[in-house]
Amino acid sequence: xxxxxxxxxxxxxxxxxxxxxxxxxxxxxxxxxxxxxxxxxxxxxxxxxxxxxxxxxxxxxxxxxxxxxxxxxxxxxxxxxxxxxxxxxxxxxxxxxxxxxxxxxxxxxxxxxxxxxxxxxxxxxxxxxxxxxxxxxxxxxxxxxxxxxxxxxxxxxxxx
Numbered sequence: 001x002x003x004x005x006x007x008x009x010x011x012x013x014x015x016x017x018x019x020x021x022x023x024x025x026x027x028x029x030x031x032x033x034x035x036x037x038x039x040x041x042x043x044x045x046x047x048x049x050x051x052x053x054x055x056x057x058x059x060x061x062x063x064x065x066x067x068x069x070x071x072x073x074x075x076x077x078x079x080x081x082x083x084x085x086x087x088x089x090x091x092x093x094x095x096x097x098x099x100x101x102x103x104x105x106x107x108x109x110x111x112x113x114x115x116x117x118x119x120x121x122x123x124x125x126x127x128x129x130x131x132x133x134x135x136x137x138x139x140x141x142x143x144x145x146x147x148x149x150x151x152x153x154x155x156x157x158x159x160x
Contacts, residue, residue: 019068019072020065024064031053088132094126095149097119097121097124103117107132115128128146129148133145
């Protein structure tokens with residue numbers, strides 16, 4: 001399961017990096033192509049189009065960085081967690097509908113802690129209460145186990 005998760009986050013990393021790099025590459029290559037093809041003339045009406053090209057390029061690069069950088073940095077953090085082996089996948093049955101549910105918890109924060117998630121079928125709030133124990137057979141290997149509890153949501157004041 002960790003390999004599938006690493007593959008998915010690697011795909012997100014590639015998507016985020018390409019969203020950062022592609023606008024810059026496209027803008028630079030187009031600028032050099034236009035500069036060598038047409039020559040530089042600032043007195044013609046084409047200079048207005050050149051200004052619009054520059055503004056469009058700046059917006060394109062800014063949006064690429066604003067979208068790509070957060071995706072890439074989040075992917076790097078998750079992949080580092082997978083590489084350090086401090087992320088564990090938990091599975092169990094929903095107490096409300098019986099459907100199999102999954103959650104990912106960090107093992108460095110999982111000892112006697114709880115992790116909340118929603119059931120993807122009945123959408124009830126679940127709480128995974130976990131314990132982490134060191135393996136006696138392999139050094140550095142950890143076992144994560146626990147129970148799943150159904151958490152009642154508090155009613156809002158405007159609800160009937």
